[in-house]
Amino acid sequence: MARTRTALLGAAADVFAERGYDGASVDEIARVAGVSVGSIYSRFGSKQDLFRALMTDYLDDDLERVRAGLDAGVEQGLAALESVLLQAAGSRPSTLLDAESWAAAMRTPALRATVAAHHRRVRSEAAAMVARSRERTGVDLGVPDEEVAVAMIALFHGLVREYRLGAPGEVAPDLYSRMVGALATGLAVSAADGPPPSGP
Amino acid sequence: MARTRTALLGAAADVFAERGYDGASVDEIARVAGVSVGSIYSRFGSKQDLFRALMTDYLDDDLERVRAGLDAGVEQGLAALESVLLQAAGSRPSTLLDAESWAAAMRTPALRATVAAHHRRVRSEAAAMVARSRERTGVDLGVPDEEVAVAMIALFHGLVREYRLGAPGEVAPDLYSRMVGALATGLAVSAADGPPPSGP
DNA sequence: GTCTATAGCCGGATAGAC
């Protein structure tokens, strides 16, 4: 039944996250899911295919989370970004799967296109959010929305990385919202002072 | 001889980077290094110990690169940061080993302390650089140097991640220096406008 | 210290009963 598929993908998420792709064993995934190895192979055909299925699922969910987070940021202001970072960093499996998706994309040509496309979708969503903010506030940042989006995303992932590795309290959770705010301010000021390549 | 050790660590860097810890085989490392598996075990005792030796080596080198990059930034200004990012992102093995070090630290308790300590050292170097810039320019950013440092590091790693995964040209190499500049400007402006929690 | 050869194990995948 479809129930098995869900349980299997859940178990796969936990085990692949905790052990990494190569470190994970099909046996353990089956055990955690409460089914037998045979079921995995009847449904997914191979360990790689199971991983691929998990990745597409995970990336879809991730895009949804990004959308929700960005909406919160637009509607409730920068302060809301603190909870977005806390939520993302709070889920250890998600954090590890995210890293795993990047590593797999870097190492497996077949996965690279999928993951890279996901990154472009996320970037595009973030850029749209920047555009909405820009239109609402009427402040021009002087650089393409896409570039602001890339910077925001990079800062986000980099902070989650530090946040998770460090001891509790080592990285302040509201650092993200404060730095995004400062970034926006800085870009706005620079744009107002001098439109980049024009005056002598 | 010590020659073997160097060759082995070089081969280990390449293979662990390309395959990941679990995906790498001792056999392949030996083959790439041009020695036999026996030599590895006589020198390092186990695959894990070889990996640990590689990590400490890699983290030391990384700290050196950070120092060099920060010095360039301080002396030649923000524009130099473009080449720093290009250099870091230009080395595929380094990028992958960096990700591997984070993942290993997250998953292996024995490695966590080592890698976390490295991150603190990097952070502290960056904070010292921020302090030097602050003293030189006389501009106060209104937040602790450490926090600016964390943000700069996070932005850096996040951008390298996007830069490497995306197609060539998808992420502009000078985005880092521009965004760090904007961040500094934004912080300075906010600090000048209103010292955070003081006025009514 | 470095090699070759091999032990011993573990994990991915399949066969075949139900």
Next chain:
DNA sequence: GTCTATCCGGCTATAGAC
């Protein structure tokens, strides 16, 4: 479709000659 039992290849690690 799900189970159990099994195959088989590859891996880490060691033994022993040089």
